[in-house]
């Protein structure tokens with residue numbers, strides 16, 4: 131692997147919900163411009179891991195660093211951290227009472243305090259880049275799932291984050307809409323965006339990820355280049371998981 | 382979007398007017414008009430021919446007395462309008478503050494949550510008329526300096542206190558009905574908790590609770606008459622005076638008519654607001 135600056139680093143991260151320990155000591159390092167895919171069975175903690183990095187969940191033990199700065203300190207400004215980390219959810223979570231344009235400019239104008247004209251111009255440019263220019267005045271409910279998810283990606287991108295977290299962004303989509311969203315993510319990867327992507331799309335992971343991490347019961351059991359994980363998994367659990375995926379026709 | 386969702390939208394659009402139902406096509410409208418006319422003519426004939434009708438008409442629907450008392454009552458009704466316009470404006474803000482207070486997280490803010498809960502429990506529990514009496518007669522009796530003596534002031538205050546408790550609960554239901562993922566999305570963009578409430582949660586909550594909110598306001602409009610009990614001469618009090626002078630109940634009917642005339646447009650306005658919102662967000666397009 132080439133040497134690069136570390137964008138994100140997790141050290142022995144633990145997270146429990148009540149008595150259920152969901153993350154049981156996760157160590158992970160993500161280099162700048164690197165694309166890391168998290169794979170693993172449902173309930174293995176992928177979403178929780180991403181939410182912890184965005185500080186939507188508070189971790190119980192361990193530390194998380196963003197470009198060398200610890201973001202899990204008690205006195206850290208969570209809003210400032212979230213400005214630097216974009217997250218896109220499985221269920222889009224667009225604001226239904228706002229137009230597409232307002233969805234995208236809400237944070238840039240209210241959090242980054244950009245003047246309205248500037249925020250709108252930037253948002254329009256981004257929407258154009260992802261083929262959504264004609265949707266800027268629409269309300270989210272009137273868009274297809276694929277369009278909504280692309281808007282959600284644009285909304286996160288507008289903050290010019292240092293890191294993007296994508297949580298199964300295609301699993302709520304009809305199969306024919308998956309490709310348009312994956313293409314957007316590929317474009318981001320080609321543009322050098324640092325990303326951590328939880329996904330069930332194994333062929334996408336194989337094409338796009340610099341590294342694939344297999345999450346099992348709250349731990350990263352195995353990680354490496356996509357080719358290696360998919361063709362020569364070392365751990366029996368990883369082998370099992372991939373066999374099930376192949377049986378389901380998803381690889 | 383799937384075909385199912387499309388149909389769902391269509392249904393919602395058609396449901397816009399419950400009264401008019403599925404009146405489409407000239408033939409249906411013709412049938413509806415005919416049956417309506419026949420129905421009401423029959424009812425009118427039955428009533429006019431029933432035994433006590435002339436007495437009822439004289440006591441409640443005296444045309445001349447109606448004409449005489451209407452301007453007076455109408456003038457007094459302006460006070461009702463003032464009472465509930467001021468009260469409504471204050472309630473909208475105050476109740477929202479209470480609802481937000483009640484939703485504050487964390488152990489440090491527990492006293493505020495407790496306060497909000499106590500407030501709503503208290504003022505929903507006490508009969509409105511009691512609150513009006515306690516404040517309207519009690520507060521001025523204390524003769525504290527700097528505290529207004531006007532019964533009108535205390536009447537409005539009482540209405541604000543009572544109705545804010547109800548409206549706060551309505552707001553709270555609305556706020557809780559907004560899915561937590563909306564908050565997560567807003568916070569993940571770096572919005573503060575207050576900004577999230579202001580731009581994401583409350584606007585969605587308010588849209589959802591417009592019908593129950595309006596319902597409470599209709600109640601408030603009617604209860605503006607209770608303020609009469611501590612002195613101010615609003616429409617109900619004025620009609621009482623007129624009734625006492627004539628021994629005829631027609632002035633009451635005039636007052637009743639005024640209240641009805643006020644609530645109906647409000648109800649239609651709400652229907653329209655809801656329909657507009659729905660059109661905008663889903664079926665009708667962005668305009």
Ligand SMILES: Nc1ncnc2c1ncn2[C@@H]1O[C@H](COP(=O)(O)OP(=O)(O)OP(=O)(O)O)[C@@H](O)[C@H]1O
Pocket residue numbers: 147152170171172173174175176177178179298
């Ligand atoms: N807010 C919460 N409260 C309680 N338990 C939770 C909460 N969020 C997640 N969990 C539990 O944590 C475990 C891991 O959930 P998580 O959503 O991280 O899994 P995942 O790997 O993303 O699964 P999937 O592939 O189904 O999305 C699950 O058992 C889930 O029930």
Ligand SMILES: [Mg+2]
Pocket residue numbers: 176177178297298
């Ligand atoms: Mg998940």
